[in-house]
Amino acid sequence: MNYYLLSLIKTAIVVGIFMHVLAYLQWIERKVIAHVQLRVGPRRVGPHGLLQPLADVIKLITKEDILPSHVNKVFYFMAPFIAVTFALISISIIPFGPEITVGGVRTNMGLTDLNIGVLFILGISGLGVYGVALAGWASNNKYALMGGLRSSAQMISYELPMALALASPLLILNTLSLREIANGQAGYYLGFIPRWAIFQMPFPQIFSFILFLIAGFAETNRVPFDLPEAENELVAGFHVEYASMKFASFFMAEYANMVTVSCIATLLFLGGWHPIFPEKYGSGLIPVVIFAASGLLCFFHAANPARPFDRITLPMFGVLFLGAAGLFLLPPVQFILLPLFWFCAKVLIILFVFIWVRATLPRFRYDQLMRFAWTFMFPVALVNLFITALLVAVYP
Amino acid sequence: MPLGPLPAAVPPSWYLTLSAILFALGVLGFLLRRNIITVFMSIELMLNAVNLSFVTFSYVLKRADGHIFSFFVMVVAAAEAAVGLAIILTVFKNRQTLEIDEVSSLKN
Amino acid sequence: MDALLFMIFAAIAVICGINLVVQTHPISSALSLVGVMGALAALYLLLGGEFIAAAQLVVYAGAIMVLFVFVIMLLNAGTEKKLAIRPWGKYLGAPLLLLFFGMMAYVVQRILPESSPVVFGAFQGGTAAEIGRSLFTVYLLPFEVTSVLILIAILGAIVLARKEVD
Structure with missing residues (x-):
C-alpha cells in the first residue's frame, strides 16, 4: 500500500x-x-x-474568549499553541504494539519509530516549557509571571534526574529506539519472571523507575509539584489570564504530557506490550476474565439497584463488557487487541497513580521542591546510573 | 551556479552558504545591538552557524568527526551560557541596566 | 524532496535570524533564536546527523535557550533604546554587509569541488552509536577535559550568582 x-x-x-x-x-x-x-x-x-x-x-468552545487589554498579544496567542503542539508531537513516536499484518499490509502499531526516539522525547519535553514560560510572561500579570518563572526553573531542574533515570535502562537495553527497547524486554526468567527493565539483570531498574516517575510528576506540573499553578498562592499561575479554548489548550497539554510520561514509563521500564506472564500459562485469557467479570458485576448490581436509574444503565454496560470479553477470544482480532490491552493496562495503571497521588498528597513548598531535586534526586540518579554502568560492564 | 527549476537535491555548498549567512547575521547582531542578552544570543547564533558547516563538512568527508566537533561546541556553549548569564545577573544587580554602553567604568 | 526541505528550513532559519537582529525586545530575539535552532536541527537530520540533531534540541533549544528566557523574564528586561547610527554606518553598512555575504558565498561556491548533492540517508555515520564510539576512543581526552570545563563553569556560576555573605 x-x-x-x-x-x-x-x-x-x-x-x-x-x-x-x-x-x-x-x-x-x-x-x-x-x-x-x-x-x-x-x-x-x-x-x-x-x-x-x-x-x-x-x-469551553462556546465560552467568551476574553482578551485582556494589558497582554503582549503575539506571545499571548502563541503560548497555548506552543504548549499543545509540543505536548502532542511526542505521541507520534510511541509504539503501541508489535509489527502486525492487516489485510496483507505489514505495518508497525504506532505512527513511526526513530533511531533516536528517547533523545527526541527528551528534546520535545524540553521545548514544552516555552509554552508555560511565555504564557506567564505575556500575560503581564504578577501571578502569571511567578507561575511561568517557577515552571521554567522546575522543568530545567527536573529534566536532569529524568534524563539520568532514563539513561540507566538504556545501558542494559543498548538502543535508543523505543520499539527496540520494548522488544529487548521480551521473554522471561525461569519461565515466569518477565524480563522487563524493572526486573532485568544485571541490575533491576526499579530505582530508575521510581526516580523517573517522580521527575515525571514534576515535568508535567502535577501534584505534589504543581507549584506553577498553585491555586491558593498564585490564583492559577501561568494561565490565570486565559479563557475559553486557550485555557483548554493548556489543560489538554497537561493531560497529553501525562499520557506521554506514562507511555514512556511503560515502554522503558514495564516491558511495553509484553504480558506479565507467558502466553502458555494463559496470559491471553486475563483480559477476557477481567471484562467478563466486570460485565457480570454490572448485571449483579442491576439486579439489586441502589438507584432506580441503574436498572436500565448497568445492563447496557454489562452487555458492552461481555462483548469486549468476546472480542478478545476472536482469533482474527486477538493478535491486535492483546498487545494493545497490555500496553493500555500498564499506561492506565501509571495514570491512576498520577491521579491517586493528586488526591492524597499536599503540595511542596518551592524551596523544598528545589532542594529535593538537587540534593536528593540528582545524586541518587547519578549513583544509580553508576552502579548500573558498573554491573553492565562487569556482567555483560 | 545553474539557475532554473529546483533540483531534486542541493549540493553541500548551499548548506555552507546558509551557514555563512547565519554567521553574518550573528556578527550584525553582535555589532548593532545594545542589550547584553541580545549580544550574547548573537554569539550563540554564530556558534550555531559554525556547527552547521561542521556537520556539512562531516557529510562531504563521510566522517563523524564534524559531529563530534559540533558536540563540543554545544558543550562549550552551555558552559558559556551558565557563566555568562550569571555575570549578566550580577551586572544587573549592581547597576540596574542591561545596556552594554552604560557598563563602561574601565573606559578612560 | 531534499531540495524542498532544505529550502523550507533554510528560509525559516534565515527569517528567524533576521528577526533576531531586528527585534527590539530580547524575548522576541530569544524565540527567533529558538526558531533558528529548530530549523538547523532539521537540516542536521537531512545531513545524516541524527545524534547532533537531537543534541541540538536537548542542549541548545531545550536547556540553553530556556535559561536565556528565564533570565530575561527574571530581570524583566524591557525593549532596547533606539540607537544612534553614525551616518557612514547608515549608508555604508548595508552595501558592505551584502558584499560580505556575496564574498563568502562566492568563496564557498568556488573552493568546494563539485561534490554530489546532499541526499537524505546517504551518510549513516552520525548515529548515536558511532558518535559514542568516537567520543570514548579517539576523542576520549577532549571529552574528559570538557567535563572538567563544565565543572568549572558550574562553580563559576554559583560563585557569581550567590548572595554576599559577610
Missing part, C-alpha cells in the same frame, strides 16, 4: 483515539478523586456522567 496513504490512515486513527483519551482522562480523574474523597463525582450528564467530557468541550 502507498506509504503516504498508510501513514495518513494510522495518523487519523491514533489522533482520533488520543483526543478521546484526553477528554475521558479528565472524567476518570474527577471520578477517581471523587471516590477517594467519598463523593460520587460527575453523574448528571449521561449515564454515570459519561457524557461529561462532551459537555465540558461544548462549554
Whole structure:
C-alpha cells in the first residue's frame, strides 16, 4: 500500500483515539478523586456522567474568549499553541504494539519509530516549557509571571534526574529506539519472571523507575509539584489570564504530557506490550476474565439497584463488557487487541497513580521542591546510573 | 551556479552558504545591538552557524568527526551560557541596566 | 524532496535570524533564536546527523535557550533604546554587509569541488552509536577535559550568582 496513504490512515486513527483519551482522562480523574474523597463525582450528564467530557468541550468552545487589554498579544496567542503542539508531537513516536499484518499490509502499531526516539522525547519535553514560560510572561500579570518563572526553573531542574533515570535502562537495553527497547524486554526468567527493565539483570531498574516517575510528576506540573499553578498562592499561575479554548489548550497539554510520561514509563521500564506472564500459562485469557467479570458485576448490581436509574444503565454496560470479553477470544482480532490491552493496562495503571497521588498528597513548598531535586534526586540518579554502568560492564 | 527549476537535491555548498549567512547575521547582531542578552544570543547564533558547516563538512568527508566537533561546541556553549548569564545577573544587580554602553567604568 | 526541505528550513532559519537582529525586545530575539535552532536541527537530520540533531534540541533549544528566557523574564528586561547610527554606518553598512555575504558565498561556491548533492540517508555515520564510539576512543581526552570545563563553569556560576555573605 502507498506509504503516504498508510501513514495518513494510522495518523487519523491514533489522533482520533488520543483526543478521546484526553477528554475521558479528565472524567476518570474527577471520578477517581471523587471516590477517594467519598463523593460520587460527575453523574448528571449521561449515564454515570459519561457524557461529561462532551459537555465540558461544548462549554469551553462556546465560552467568551476574553482578551485582556494589558497582554503582549503575539506571545499571548502563541503560548497555548506552543504548549499543545509540543505536548502532542511526542505521541507520534510511541509504539503501541508489535509489527502486525492487516489485510496483507505489514505495518508497525504506532505512527513511526526513530533511531533516536528517547533523545527526541527528551528534546520535545524540553521545548514544552516555552509554552508555560511565555504564557506567564505575556500575560503581564504578577501571578502569571511567578507561575511561568517557577515552571521554567522546575522543568530545567527536573529534566536532569529524568534524563539520568532514563539513561540507566538504556545501558542494559543498548538502543535508543523505543520499539527496540520494548522488544529487548521480551521473554522471561525461569519461565515466569518477565524480563522487563524493572526486573532485568544485571541490575533491576526499579530505582530508575521510581526516580523517573517522580521527575515525571514534576515535568508535567502535577501534584505534589504543581507549584506553577498553585491555586491558593498564585490564583492559577501561568494561565490565570486565559479563557475559553486557550485555557483548554493548556489543560489538554497537561493531560497529553501525562499520557506521554506514562507511555514512556511503560515502554522503558514495564516491558511495553509484553504480558506479565507467558502466553502458555494463559496470559491471553486475563483480559477476557477481567471484562467478563466486570460485565457480570454490572448485571449483579442491576439486579439489586441502589438507584432506580441503574436498572436500565448497568445492563447496557454489562452487555458492552461481555462483548469486549468476546472480542478478545476472536482469533482474527486477538493478535491486535492483546498487545494493545497490555500496553493500555500498564499506561492506565501509571495514570491512576498520577491521579491517586493528586488526591492524597499536599503540595511542596518551592524551596523544598528545589532542594529535593538537587540534593536528593540528582545524586541518587547519578549513583544509580553508576552502579548500573558498573554491573553492565562487569556482567555483560 | 545553474539557475532554473529546483533540483531534486542541493549540493553541500548551499548548506555552507546558509551557514555563512547565519554567521553574518550573528556578527550584525553582535555589532548593532545594545542589550547584553541580545549580544550574547548573537554569539550563540554564530556558534550555531559554525556547527552547521561542521556537520556539512562531516557529510562531504563521510566522517563523524564534524559531529563530534559540533558536540563540543554545544558543550562549550552551555558552559558559556551558565557563566555568562550569571555575570549578566550580577551586572544587573549592581547597576540596574542591561545596556552594554552604560557598563563602561574601565573606559578612560 | 531534499531540495524542498532544505529550502523550507533554510528560509525559516534565515527569517528567524533576521528577526533576531531586528527585534527590539530580547524575548522576541530569544524565540527567533529558538526558531533558528529548530530549523538547523532539521537540516542536521537531512545531513545524516541524527545524534547532533537531537543534541541540538536537548542542549541548545531545550536547556540553553530556556535559561536565556528565564533570565530575561527574571530581570524583566524591557525593549532596547533606539540607537544612534553614525551616518557612514547608515549608508555604508548595508552595501558592505551584502558584499560580505556575496564574498563568502562566492568563496564557498568556488573552493568546494563539485561534490554530489546532499541526499537524505546517504551518510549513516552520525548515529548515536558511532558518535559514542568516537567520543570514548579517539576523542576520549577532549571529552574528559570538557567535563572538567563544565565543572568549572558550574562553580563559576554559583560563585557569581550567590548572595554576599559577610
